[in-house]
Amino acid sequence: MLAVPRTSIDSGPDVHGAAKLRVKALEKHYGSVVALRPTSLNVMQGEFLTLLGPSGSGKTTLLMMIAGLAIPDGGEIWIDGKDSTYAAPYERDVGVVFQNYALFPHLTVYENVAFPLRMRKYAAADIRKKVMRMLDVVGLPHVADRLPRELSGGQQQRVALARCAVYGPSIILMDEPLGALDKKLRDTMQFEIKRMHREIGSTTLYVTHDQGEAMSMSDRICLMNNGGIEQLGRPEDLYFSPRSRFAADFLGGTNFIPCQILGSEGDRLRLKGPLDVVFSARPPLEGALSAGSRADIVVRPQHIRITKVGETPTGSLPAEIVDRVVTGATTEYRARLADGTVLVVMELTDKTNLRVEPGQNVMLGWHLDNGTLLPTEDKR
């Protein structure tokens, strides 16, 4: 694995000599639609960066401009310290794996993979060696003479990967490459993509709106929303320290418990939650919260414990279980507080906890380290 330097989005471009790709204030409009607000981003040599975000958040737009397939309305793209904002796609040393594969239907698998090498005028023997090696890597040497339409979806996907990787582009862009595959194939392919990334070491930008995929594959995740970057960081940073309600909700789903700050208590903040129960929680990553201001405690469903009334220490909330769904390995509860707030609680499915029935009154609690504070946002 390559070492991955951690940078924030806005760090000055000249400080980081190793930045493979630098995007500065890049923007794009389609008529009155803002597809991408001015966005800046640095990607390090060999990094695997995932663009994650809901539909229409500008992921494809950003990717296509980096590939040179769309013209930005403003801003700059620097590749290897060279201004490539308006360079033609074939001048960028960028490989793209398209969502629908875009294999050439009139060429065999072999010819498809050989195409970029022929464009680069490699010698015939060289081409043969490289193509066959690449087909070996993706495990498809036996289909070299078939046409794309004679392959299964997963095989086509692997050919697309091979075609992109065979000429060793220094940046690989993938736009939801696994979007069309079933769950099982996705898992295998995720693994293969990671393996190829390790072997080839290309800087990779990967688009997905599957948060599980993003968490498991990425060195860093760039969370996008509304045509801009919402948060950029390591998967665990995004998971444990979301900077916004959106980030907290998009990664893993979560509970927001409204509360009011009372004051500080060591490195924690004391606060008053629903039903005037008093808690303490970690302060937010950025922005100080003064006494009296409103905030939300963010607690993941799996961090909430259900206990019997009377059994629990202070800092627990009384609630009534209103619904219980066994989803398989986990069981989801909905619990309503007396003031109407509904919290989602997740536990591992287990014979013993089936005793918690809808209608039952319980106490809800969590380890204080698992609660993060977010300043209350103005309603959007």
Added chain:
Amino acid sequence: MTIAVPVRRNRLSGGVVLIAPAIVFLAIFFAYPVLSMLSISIVDRAGNFTLQFYESVYASRVIGQVLVNTFQIAASATLLTVVCAYPVAYYLAAGPQTLRSLLLVIVLVPFWTSVLVRAFAWMLILGRNGVVNSGLQWAGVIAAPLDLLYSFFSTMVGMVHALMPIAILTMVSAMQNIDRNLDSAASTLGARRGNVFWRIYFPLSFPGVASGTMITFIASLGIFVQPALLGGPREMMVGQLIIEQIDQMNNWGLAAAIAVSMLLVSVVVIVLFERILGIGRFDGIGQSRATAGTGRRSTLRASTGRAISAGLGWATDVLLGAGRFLFRRKAADPRSGPGTSTKIATFAIVFFLVAPALFLIPASFTATRFLEWPPQGFSLQWYEAYLSSPVWQQATIRSIVIGFTTACISVLFGVPAAFALTRFQFRLKGMALPYIMLPIIAPNIIVALSMFYFFADIGLVGTSLGLIIGHSVLAIPYVVVTMLATLQNYDQRLDEAAWTLGARRLSAFRLVTLPLIKVGFITSFVFAFVRSFDELTVALFISSGLSTTLPKQMWSEAYLNVGPTLAAVSTILIIFVALIIVAIEAIRNYGMSSLKTKR
């Protein structure tokens, strides 16, 4: 997402650059001539405004009668054509895959066979010594030959025969987009076959029927070959009248006034048609597009449509049920598309389309000097006559050269236009396609008349260049439509993929785009060629005595004598067109298989 040209700040849209040549070409050689021709109907010789030509149109009983005739004949022919074309189109769109492509070729042969050849065929079949009369006499049904030719009946037969292929093709293209799963869905919901057809398929196919009707009606208004060759004086149509005014009276103002009147009346008819039936709004389809103001009327229309559909559906089911009861047959699978009756109707109609021309082949080998049935003896003298006549030879060569040049020019203008329409965004894009289609939507005779008027001014009448330009105006729309169909199926990401893999724009076009659109490209070239090779109307006006084309020479010959020479020429043309179509099919198939076997 749409692909922008990766060139630094290219503000002039690539689309405009690609489509401008076609737009300008048609503006100069189509739009301007038509407009100026229309204007001479209100200008006298001195150049002053006048309504005298319109006064004579309305004063003249003859012209009035011809106009009335024209609309009666056109309306009857359209109705008959559409009714007969529907089952064939239905079968082609929804029938079993195996027969479809064969059937399509069979429908295409008459489409590309010269209208003249097809009119000659009916003269042979319906004439006093023709196929029908001699057959009936031989069978002893009649004693003396019937007068079938030069009547309303023969005109109608000839026109339906001429119009049907275009009606079928228009309807098929609309029907192919109907989702066949809807039929399955309806049948799982409990609908039987009759209901599935009338409540689901028919309403969905109605937009296709409506546009088929329109196109047929407009084409039939301007038709003049069939009424002239197959009809009597009472079947005279506007087209003949216009030609007469120019040819014999040299009365341009009056001819233009007649043409304008005809255009106006057809626009009125089309608007009425749209108002009453509502193109594409039958049974509520496309209601979302209906504006608020017309809401109530379209709901009324929709519910009327639905009631009719429902009634027809139940009636069909009752009939089918009774039939099954009588013949003790199992109920057919409601999803299986066209049934036996459709199949029989389809084959009967396809026979009607194809068979007539085939009678010309034996008739061309006759030893006598008349076109008659059955042919007497065997001789090749009529082929010798054709092959040894310098007039025929030159006409043939000229037609081939003009056809080839026309095809090159049309492709040059049409293919970039099709690229612009599929791949680029530019202002007023929505209006570009209807504009390009106008030359084949407007009645042919009006297009030809306008060009004649314009070309006379700039000295192009009687020149090959004039003919080539005229034919290109008519062929460009065909090229654009064919290429549009090809390009719409083409996945643009393939080009983008090629660029990111290191191909420059030109190599990407050569190595990826071109091989994939090759078949569409060749097809559109051939369409343009055949369109010019067969064209009569423009040639009639623009080619002068010495430099005639093959169709024009056939037309002149037909005025002298419809004899075995024409049968021989027709035979050669039939074989020629059949060869071209087979070649296209072969290229298509080769195109497909070469995709498979490469490397």
